[in-house]
Amino acid sequence: MITYNYEIGVIHGRFQVLHNDHLKYIMAGKAMCRHLVVGITNPDPVLSRKEETDVNRSSPFANPLTYYERYVLVKTVLEEGLDARQFSIVPFPVSFPELYKYYVPMDAVFFLSIYDEWGRKKHAYFTEMGLKTHILRDVPSEEKGLSATDIRMLMKDECTWEHLVPQAAQRLLIEWEIPARLKTLFRVSPTLL
DSSP states (O other), X not given: OOOOSEEEEEEEEOOTTOOHHHHHHHHHHHXXXXXXEEEESSOSGGGOOOBTTBGGGXXXXXXXXXXXXXXXXXXXXXXXXXXXXXXXXXXXXXXXXXXXXXXXXXXXXXXXXXXXXXXXXXXXXXXXXXXXXXXXXXXXXXXXXXXXXXXXXXXXXXXXXXXXXXXXXHHHHXXXXXXXXXXXXXXXXXXXX
């Protein structure tokens, strides 16, 4: 029988695009709790806010996938290794702490990794709300690992990116023609990475 540190955990990310380090992050949270709620941030333009600590996170190029596409990506990838009863996927308006109670269980532990000022701001949001937090990693940005921004640029530039994402995600991203979508978004707003 597996012993978990926590009954329910909440982990979050934009997952634009879901890559191998995202999967490691999600699975690190899952290893610590019986049930993991995966919150997808920036679910739509209304529930996204420009953040001074990460000004490009709300740009069209940084958000090529819809909430539903990201939901399908996360679900498809996680179901390859987890029973569907072990996790839930919900929208998570991370920049609107006053709305958390409508999306996630407030008595859960909130997992996060900190790489920069944006990570510290999210941690502040959680602690100001009185939420229990567990920091999975706290390292400088140069030690972060994979970057979805870099992967989106590789996709746009028709460079090899497939090995950087889980195989199930790769299949869906190709099927949905995300590299072509990124090229179009970049042509429209090249300064908004």
